[in-house]
Amino acid sequence: MLVRIVKMGFDTAYVDTFLRQFHASKHNIRQFEGCMFLELYQDQQDPSIFFTYSYWQTAAHLEAYRHSDLFKSVWSKTKPLFNRKPEAWSVDKLESLE
Secondary structure, eight states: EEEEEEEEEEHHHHHHHHHHHHHHHHHHHHSSTTTEEEEEESSOOOTTTEEEHHHHHHHHHHHHHHHHHHHHHHHHGGGGBBSSOOOOEEEEEOOOOO
């Protein structure tokens, strides 16, 4: 399993727009083949910073999503809202305690 973490910063004027766009597309992203989990987090100190955490069966599934029409549609609407360059990490989950 691969975990994808993406950090995004928005102009405060665009936070509500981003949230509406995320809520409109989240189920389609989650239902994309290979996506096993999707969460959205908002920074407590700076509410214009968000993180997405998604779990993918394999790196190939993530790459298929990143080259899909769904991703292109979501990203084309999200990218203009950024106030800084997004950061992304693909990591392996080593342990999880509940």
